[in-house]
Amino acid sequence: MSKSPATRARPLSPHLTIYKPPITMTMSILHRITGGALYxxxxxxxxxxxxxxxxxxxxxxxxxxxxxxxxxxxxxGYTWALMHHLAGGVRHLVWDTGAGLEKHTASKIGWATLVASVALTVLIWIAGYMARGA
Structure with a gap:
């Protein structure tokens, strides 16, 4: 006795509860979100x-x-969005030259984008406080 097509178990397509998003995907999504936040x-x-x-x-x-x-x-948050979007733009500029497209290298550049955006944001705010004398 065969099951009807409607009752057959179907395989699940990978989604966020099963599939761990790679850093390159996460940075791409954040690049788009920060672009919107900059408006x-x-x-x-x-x-x-x-x-x-x-x-x-x-x-x-x-x-x-x-x-x-x-x-x-x-x-x-605006400062971080600006720095993250800037770093993401540099990442895409590097990719436009054809460099860094290998999976391992692209992942390293993705992490570097995140670290650079946080570091630059903190440095900007520290410099601002030092300049004000606060």
Whole structure:
């Protein structure tokens, strides 16, 4: 007695609960997400610049928001998104030359992208605090 096609067990296609995403895939997804996040962050930069042009009181208001713990967290995230997107762009530029396309090398470059983006973000914020004397 054969089973009907509707009741036969079908193999599962690999998905995120079964398949471990490679670092290159993860970095590609993050590159796209950070690109989108940069649109939002650039609106914040424009808001800050417009506030500076409007009045001192409005600039102080916007600067106060950016200086709050939440504002600084958003700006830290914006800085990381910018650095990650930059590092991802360099990664793609290297790949455009035909270099680093081997699986092992591409994985190393993917990890280097992540490490570089975090390191650059931390260095930028440390330099900012040192420049302010805080």
């Amino acid at each position: 939002f962050g650039t609106l914040l930069v424009a808001w800050w610049l417009i506030a500076a042009a409007v009045s001192e009181q409005y600039f102080d208001f916007v600067n106060g928001i950016f200086g709050s713990w939440f504002g600084r967290l958003v700006l830290f």
